Amino acid sequence: MKEIILSVLAKKLGKDPSTFENILEVPQDSSHGDFAFPCFLLARELKKNPVQIAQDLARELNLPKEIERCEAKGPYLNFFINRNSLAEKTLNKILKEKERYGSSTLGRGKTVVIDMSSPNIAKPFGIGHLRSTIIGNAIVNIGKFQGYKLIKINYLGDWGTPFGKIIAAYQEFGDPKKFKENAINHLYEIYVKASQDKSFEEKGRQMFKRLAQGDKKIVAIWKKFRKESLKEFDKIYKLLDVSFDVITGESEYEKYIPAIVEELKEKSLLKEDQGAQIVDLKEHELNVALIQKSDGTTLYTTRDLALAIQRYKKYKFTTLLYEVGSEQKLNFQQLFKILELMGFSWAKDCKHISHGLYLDQDGKKFSTRKGKTFFMEEILQETLDLAKEEINRRGKLSGKELNERALIIARAAIIYGDLKNYREQNAVFDIERFLSFEGDTGPYLLYTYARAKSILQKAKKSKGNKTGPKLTDKEKQLVIHLAKFPEVVATAYSSFAPNLIANYSYQLAQSFNEFYHSHKVLGSPEEASRLQIVRATSQVLKNALSLLGIAALEKM
RNA sequence: GCGCCCGUAGCUCAGCCUGGAUUAGAGCAUCAGGGUCCUAACCUGAGGGUCGUAGGUUCAAAUCCUAUCGGGCGCGCCA
Numbered sequence: 001m002k003e004i005i006l007s008v009l010a011k012k013l014g015k016d017p018s019t020f021e022n023i024l025e026v027p028q029d030s031s032h033g034d035f036a037f038p039c040f041l042l043a044r045e046l047k048k049n050p051v052q053i054a055q056d057l058a059r060e061l062n063l064p065k066e067i068e069r070c071e072a073k074g075p076y077l078n079f080f081i082n083r084n085s086l087a088e089k090t091l092n093k094i095l096k097e098k099e100r101y102g103s104s105t106l107g108r109g110k111t112v113v114i115d116m117s118s119p120n121i122a123k124p125f126g127i128g129h130l131r132s133t134i135i136g137n138a139i140v141n142i143g144k145f146q147g148y149k150l151i152k153i154n155y156l157g158d159w160g161t162p163f164g165k166i167i168a169a170y171q172e173f174g175d176p177k178k179f180k181e182n183a184i185n186h187l188y189e190i191y192v193k194a195s196q197d198k199s200f201e202e203k204g205r206q207m208f209k210r211l212a213q214g215d216k217k218i219v220a221i222w223k224k225f226r227k228e229s230l231k232e233f234d235k236i237y238k239l240l241d242v243s244f245d246v247i248t249g250e251s252e253y254e255k256y257i258p259a260i261v262e263e264l265k266e267k268s269l270l271k272e273d274q275g276a277q278i279v280d281l282k283e284h285e286l287n288v289a290l291i292q293k294s295d296g297t298t299l300y301t302t303r304d305l306a307l308a309i310q311r312y313k314k315y316k317f318t319t320l321l322y323e324v325g326s327e328q329k330l331n332f333q334q335l336f337k338i339l340e341l342m343g344f345s346w347a348k349d350c351k352h353i354s355h356g357l358y359l360d361q362d363g364k365k366f367s368t369r370k371g372k373t374f375f376m377e378e379i380l381q382e383t384l385d386l387a388k389e390e391i392n393r394r395g396k397l398s399g400k401e402l403n404e405r406a407l408i409i410a411r412a413a414i415i416y417g418d419l420k421n422y423r424e425q426n427a428v429f430d431i432e433r434f435l436s437f438e439g440d441t442g443p444y445l446l447y448t449y450a451r452a453k454s455i456l457q458k459a460k461k462s463k464g465n466k467t468g469p470k471l472t473d474k475e476k477q478l479v480i481h482l483a484k485f486p487e488v489v490a491t492a493y494s495s496f497a498p499n500l501i502a503n504y505s506y507q508l509a510q511s512f513n514e515f516y517h518s519h520k521v522l523g524s525p526e527e528a529s530r531l532q533i534v535r536a537t538s539q540v541l542k543n544a545l546s547l548l549g550i551a552a553l554e555k556m
Numbered sequence: 557g558c559g560c561c562c563g564u565a566g567c568u569c570a571g572c573c574u575g576g577a578u579u580a581g582a583g584c585a586u587c588a589g590g591g592u593c594c595u596a597a598c599c600u601g602a603g604g605g606u607c608g609u610a611g612g613u614u615c616a617a618a619u620c621c622u623a624u625c626g627g628g629c630g631c632g633c634c635a
Contacts (some may be wrong), residue, residue: 027577073577205633250635288631328635329629329630363627390597421568426627432584440570444597506570510582522594556595
């Protein structure tokens with residue numbers, strides 16, 4: 001639609017259609033038309049009054065059949081599109097393309113590797129990792145829909161001094177019985193305890209050194225911690241319905257470290273400073289990056305270097321994404337800069353997709369070290385129970401069906417609750433909001449979908465393919481919204497902003513619910529055309545939800 | 557101290573990249589309505605905002621620029 005108007009304008013004014021692409025806008029008030037063209041820029045160019053220009057254009061433009069009319073209103077030229085033509089075109093496209101509606105082949109032949117979720121073993125699955133998991137998963141879905149090949153990697157934090165500390169603490173006040181009951185909770189408990197005792201700083205370093213040197217006994221304990229942690233994480237991934245192509249960890253890149261250190265030395269990037277090896281990035285305004293500690297053990301940056309290089313070797317990616325919290329921004333800038341200094345041309349294809357933090361009610365960061373954190377598993381479980389309660393308040397359901405439906409509802413609440421926010425924004429973690437099923441929430445979207453499906457179910461054989469004689473305002477609004485979906489998907493991927501799809505879905509659902517309340521579908525004279533609208537809306541809503549990682553429910 | 561991010565209704569947030577038309581949008585909360593009718597996890601209406609503050613650019617600023625105040629995060633042996 002937009003293209004048509006652009007080309008009409010371009011033809012008349014003797015310019016390229018793209019000239020006006022960012023100028024043409026959609027008025028907030030639909031009485032001002034479906035598209036509006038402000039004439040201010042032309043005013044300067046033509047040295048004429050914008051009001052006059054709008055009037056002239058309104059008179060002189062040759063309109064194709066898709067445009068019903070255009071009229072000048074002040075300095076604006078307002079276009080009213082032919083509703084029937086719009087509906088026909090959009091609805092046919094949706095019903096033809098079905099679950100592919102909104103997709104594209106933009107990314108064909110391109111491989112994108114994404115590092116996401118990445119929880120630390122032996123620690124509770126924190127809220128930051130939840131964000132990384134949910135946002136990363138949505139970006140993957142959207143990317144695939146755009147034709148990219150996506151590889152999801154869960155890179156566990158399973159190496160480094162903190163784990164030395166936890167092992168040391170476990171040896172001192174660990175309780176095998178408690179460990180067996182709930183490994184992560186127990187390890188977390190002793191970790192917090194150890195963190196309050198300064199002597200564990202040194203003990204942890206010593207212990208990590210032994211681990212790194214391959215001390216059999218210590219390695220066995222570490223392996224046990226890792227295995228139990230993964231088991232716990234799997235529960236959460238299952239709840240969220242997220243899976244990975246590769247699950248690996250920092251420990252697996254340890255073996256590449258000596259070569260990296262050597263390479264940095266060869267390229268004269270390494271400097272000794274206070275007994276440690278660093279890369280000085282001050283001239284790039286990125287401070288300095290620590291590569292090797294004075295005790296000879298290495299740090300995350302070193303392992304990240306090895307990791308990136310190995311990944312490029314293996315996947316020859318077009319883009320490498322890291323979905324990690326914003327507090328690590330500097331680290332990634334340093335990482336990418338060092339890769340660039342090492343001469344890797346693909347360094348420019350690495351990107352940190354940062355997300356803001358969830359803060360507590362006082363606006364402070366949650367810290368596992370200070371024992372201040374939420375246990376995601378508990379919160380997810382609570383959401384699940386609440387979903388069951390809500391279902392049973394409306395009608396009896398039990399067994400497998402209840403569990404499955406509750407799971408999808410809880411998942412929708414959690415995923416949508418996160419994705420509706422702008423990624424980079426810090427947000428106050430509000431448990432009430434997480435557990436809410438009404439208003440601007442995931443369950444609202446599911447409910448809308450179920451309602452639409454219910455109509456379609458009852459309509460059965462109504463096969464009419466005609467669009468009605470004339471769309472009402474609400475119908476037109478809905479159809480215009482449906483037509484926008486492909487553009488929203490494209491922008492959501494190019495700016496890695498799943499919230500655009502979340503916001504779109506919500507607006508679509510709202511628009512549909514307004515339509516639902518004011519238009520009778522079944523049994524009305526316009527039944528055939530309205531059914532088409534319902535069918536198309538449910539399809540687009542389903543597509544949008546699936547991009548977010550939310551399954552649609554036929555019944556609710 | 558330096559760097560990055562953020563300040564929009566009582567609360568939680570969209571909108572800002574790519575500046576536009578009189579009434580700056582949602583949700584929650586508050587108040588008032590809606591079921592003999594396709595699922596009321598819904599819909600309709602009301603109250604509530606100097607878009608942190610001050611300048612600047614522009615015909616036009618929540619949106620761009622600068623300053624300032626407030627909050628968050630980061631800044632070598634943690635990840």
